[in-house]
Amino acid sequence: MLLQQMINGFTLGSAYALTAIGYTMVFGILELVNFSHGAVYMFGAFICLILITTFKINFLMAFLLSLVITGILGMLVDKICLYPLRMKNAPKVTSLISTIGVSIFLQNLVMLLWGSETKNFPMVFNLGTLNIKGFKLSYFQLVIMGTCIVLMIGLTLIIQRTKLGKAMRATAQNMEAAKLMGIHVDQVISFTFFLGAALAAVAGIMIGMYYQTVDPMMGFMTGLKAFAAAVLGGIGVLPGAVIGGLLIGVLETLAAGYIHAGYRDAIAFAILIGVLLVRPVGLLGKPVQKKV
Amino acid sequence: MMLLEAKNITKQFGGLRAVDQVDLSVMKGEIVSLIGPNGAGKTTFFNLLTGLYSPTFGSITFDGKQIEGQSPERVTSLGMARTFQNIRLFSNMSVLENVMLGMHVKTKNGILNSIFRTKTFHDEERKSKDKAIELLATVGLEDKCEEYAKNLSYGEQRKLEIVRALASQPKLLLLDEPAAGMNPQETLDLNQYISQIRQQGITILLIEHDMKLVMNISDRIYVLDHGAKIAEGIPSQIRNNRSVIEAYLGKGA
Amino acid sequence: ACSQPTSSTNNEKDGVKESITIAVTGPLSGDYAQYGEAFRKGTALKVKEINANGGIDGKEVKILLMDDKNDPKEAANVAQRLVEDKRVVGVVGHFSSTASLATAPIYQKAGLVEFSPTASHPDFTKQGTYMFRNINTQAIEGPIVADMVVNKMQGKKIAVIYINNDWGITAKDNFTNAAKELGAEIVAEETFIGGQTKDFTPTLTKINEKKPDVLFLAAFYSETGMIAQQMKQLGYNIPMAGLSSLFNEELIKLAGDAVEGLYLSTNFFPGDTNPLVQDFITNFKVEYNSEPDQFAAVAYDTMGMMIEAIQTAGTDRAAIRDALAQMKDYPGVTGNTTFNENRDVVKSLKVLQIRDGKFTVVE
Amino acid sequence: MLVLSNVHAFYGNIQALKGISLEIKEKEIVTLIGSNGAGKTTTLKTIAGLLRPKTGSIQFNGEEIGNKSAPEIVKLGISLSPEGRQVFPRMTVLENLEMGAFSRKDKAEMNGSFERIYALFPRLYERKHQAAGTLSGGEQQMLAIGRALMSKPKLLMLDEPSLGLAPLLVETIFQLIREINEQGTTILLIEQNARMALMIAHRCYVLETGKIVLADDAKHLLESDAVKKAYLGE
Amino acid sequence: MITILGLALLVLPLAGLSSFALRMFIMVGIYIILGLSLNLITGFTGQLSLGHAAFYAIGAYTSAILSTRYGLGFGITAPLSGLAAAFFGLLLGIPTLKLQGAYLAIVTLGFGEIVRITALNWMNLTRGPMGIPGIPSVSLFGYELQSNIGYYYVIYGLAAVTLLVVFRIVNSRIGRALMAIREDELAAQYMGVYTTNYKVLAFTIGAFFAGIAGSFYAHYVSYIDPQSFTFDESIQILSIVILGGMGSIPGTILGASILVTAPEMLRSLQDYRMVIYGLILILMMLIRPQGLLGGVRFGKGGKAKNDASGSKEYNQAIWRAKSS
């Protein structure tokens, strides 16, 4: 049972990790906790579902199209709700409330457009299950975990190696200086939001497929957990988001399996707090060296 | 009388010895300068004295007490105050409030006092305020009491930082490049101001790259290079010290 | 400072026809908006039918629709507003026990009937004489379903998953007590937080270890759908049973063959040959182009009862309460309804099973 | 090469520049002096595109750049070593320098630029892999100057480059300015150390509260009593 | 100004307001207390807290349990609720020793969730989702409040006390220390401010008043369950503080008035209500990023001019230690 529970935990954790990557990217560049991320995740899943069911587009096309649409939505969120605040040099919490506004708006808009009930997400391809000595691992679970790892490595490479990645890091550390280096920071930020939102859509669609359901509220808890995961791993650090996500997934599963299902989220948060007390910048976060 | 004595202070950052076995002492009433090339370890030395870092080894005695590894809060309450190389004012607070914060360790009003606005509360507030305005007047900032600190010009901010540090009535005042960004005229004013402070019985330890100021005002000078002390003495000795010229002053000075 | 809801069209302007206003309140936004939607459709259909037949004594019936987001504070605001709105003669709502309990003191003090189609918390109607409900408390449903599980399904070892709200807890308690009396053993009791928990794999893995004969679900259709699907993915094969809360076509859409064979109880069933039910379904389809579920049905009945009370008592709020309390055998689409002395109802239940992707009555 | 005519600029509703007109010719060193808050930094920021002028025009080689964004202006060959250093604190020294060359195309020649900067500031070479945020104040200043040089600008703007540097290095910096000017780079310099600035500059503008109050050959100003008194501390 | 406002509030109910309007005023009063208490933590001390509803919940539950099980009246339950919440504030304040920015935010968020989930599961203590019905109404000096008018005076009395206390704390040596922490924690340490103690103090006092608000709420509505204390609630309180302007006392009052009544004003929009509400939240932030009354601290003579919104330093103080 322990082994099976671990597998359950890893799958759930991959979902958090996938979402946490988007969180951490946006945080990494703007130091902004983007509370609309959960709603964007939900939106991605819905768009894909609508494309498949209402517009009868084949899955692969629908998948790609949703990434693009959701990515554009992410860009718009930034352009409309956050960019003007940056221009006015507003306190960061203002942006935080703005993203909360976005999330309320999106969630209720989706309800208005497509109803608030839980919807079936069609099983697009049945990959079957791997059955080893009594425990089950579906191939789809492997797909989710694989996607997560691939994205993490890919994005890390982009950020470490490419010019775009460098521009992102520079923008994150000092926007004004970045402009002086010839970096179009607004484009870089837009792109980051595009990427973050598209990643959220990947996560939303994958999870929609895994649980075969989507609903307008699906982003709320996942969003919070993904935020927790990103922080646990050290916010701004991509591998940290993945490790944080997996850890929270596993811990939560074990808590539900062995302690008390009603308390599972409380236990997950309690452990998170415990870890932060020992490592105040998360598992992979680097402490800021004080220097005056 | 010895006010500050640092013995064998060393600070290691990974593979780098930013401060390397430095001995330094300051007598009550002196103005002592700490100079040296960029990255010599001067600011780090200040950070060690004031408890931001604890030394890898060595001991620091201030006013008869061991203070190495103590927190900045504690060091401040023992009577040390400093300014920062990069100005750190409380930007969204008024000039007056900045100075009154400097008095934090010298005042006592607690939470109950404040809520019930007792007589002690009013007395202390009034006294602090008067004192703060008086201090601001010494640098000509008394008219800007109600201004946000962030709205001051650079030079004014530097002055405010010094006044804020003075407000704690320190025994020892540490100044980290106070003249940076000031024009020659303003530097002259500063020179005078520091002398005045000394006349009030406050001991001063100064980091500065403006040699005119340093040579003019210092009783003694310590020179650091690559973390280690390469010279100490009175200004005329330092000015002519061959290794100091080579490492730091250049022929121009 | 408060704007008047536009939905309450005040027709004093033509001065010809008088109207009677009944408030309907439930979650029109937020997590539970779909149930509010069912309230809206069910009640509006009833009112449309009444008005088509000349209204109440020639007066047109109007609905004043109010969103409470299923949030107790919002609900209390709504309640305060309604008791002060002199046009309102009775209230159909609120949806959850939480909202209903939070508003009860306000309605009671003002003397306005609060008739909830769905609040099943045992304490609700104890809050005062103006509180009515149109749903079986679990004290009634639990034993019937326990009998179904233990005797029809041969469940000797039963695992239970319940939603962690007042309804889930009372449902679970009433079910397990009855099942134990029938000689069954409860091998696991697991809970989850509604709207929050989406992943049931740890709970299911744990339950599977206990090798139960039946998995009993005190849950709504959405989470039941997820549970069924995740169980299938994990490759577990445990027969499932549930309550009337599961009676919703969406469940089958959602979970497909994963819920095949599931047993449940209900007091509204579209397959019912009763012409009342058949007419309701037909009209509903014409009006909304969708199938009514039990929430729409019970809201329809609740509105019907409210109107009947007004027909007998007139528009005096207190008189309406008395008329409602004395109503006998109201013939509704959710069965014949009479209030007991606590203003609770007792409705007969049918047992259904999902067979070949359809809800089917089990004899 | 660069012509500002009647430039007005604001921070919110605080007016910092009240009609600045100035001109810099190819291969010149021009310096701006003025007391704290006069608007020197603001002038450079406006040229660099960090601040949009409200009215007035800025022309660079005949092209209007007042409405261009900072990155576009960098690509035209204007580079600024800003006030307050503005290094990328969590990047290494090396990465900071690489950022300086962000919009440069000629990858091949870049090694040369690195070598030149390292030769000028050996300390930066020693600390190639140290995070810039942990450098000492003076070291960060070296890095900021080095970074501005990395883009091989046509017009180099330096905002108080000697701030926080040791005396020996101050000499080096002024020598460097003269050197790169001789190699063909035009320079716009702000200095508190007005004497040194005037000594290497060709021409000088004096700013007071957002306006230019004096413009002349540097040599002349060095002799002017008013300037001596106000800015040279004599 | 304050006196006029106070007098207006005093005579308002006599002007024959409807019960509904009174109810809205009472809710606004509750949120003024919640907002002011959070403003002390977030606005003045700069510690972003996403779990303020937890203290509100602890206060409400303490009162509900004490009054329904032990028959205690509001006069006793209210201070005890404040103390209980303050105790947890102390408990939560301690981890903030080391944490900053997002890290602190998630800890406070987590704390809020832990409290809510515990309330949901600890059946013996809280009756879980069954909630606690039948909480007796407020009685003071043996006189039981029957009407909204009575509650109105009680809540505005409490709000006035909260306002006075917060105002006095903020305009004192303690308050200056708190604001210094917000502006630059390290520099504050160098002023001799034991920042940890002060942060804990802010959390404790803030929690105390949130607890009192919770106590009043419980007695006022007579039924509470965990659903009243969700994350949304914490966000609502935070929005009030930020909309009004961080570190602004009159701002919080304005913020509470707007955000509590807005959903009521929008009620006629039905399904579109929350969509519009989301938009309004965004718009208000865009129009006045520094908050409606940002910079107006209620200081001596409303000084501190309101200028080019929050500076960079201000942001950094909230989000993390300065690195330069």
Ligand SMILES: Nc1ncnc2c1ncn2[C@@H]1O[C@H](COP(=O)(O)OP(=O)(O)OP(=O)(O)O)[C@@H](O)[C@H]1O
């Ligand atoms: N946290 C740190 N990690 C690594 N190296 C550091 C750290 N802090 C300082 N250093 C290094 O230690 C040396 C001393 O720095 P310090 O700031 O004390 O120099 P300084 O003498 O004040 O120089 P300046 O005159 O330029 O201000 C520098 O070379 C600096 O790069």
Ligand SMILES: Nc1ncnc2c1ncn2[C@@H]1O[C@H](COP(=O)(O)OP(=O)(O)OP(=O)(O)O)[C@@H](O)[C@H]1O
């Ligand atoms: N970000 C800002 N917001 C508001 N006002 C500003 C800002 N930056 C500068 N100012 C104001 O604009 C005016 C010009 O400032 P500027 O920085 O250009 O002066 P400066 O000549 O560079 O002075 P210094 O020698 O002190 O660097 C000053 O009055 C200053 O207070």
Ligand SMILES: CC(C)C[C@H](N)C(=O)O
């Ligand atoms: C729809 C119903 C199942 C709601 C439930 N009866 C409650 O009281 O919360």
Ligand SMILES: [Mg+2]
């Ligand atoms: Mg230094």
Ligand SMILES: [Mg+2]
């Ligand atoms: Mg300047």
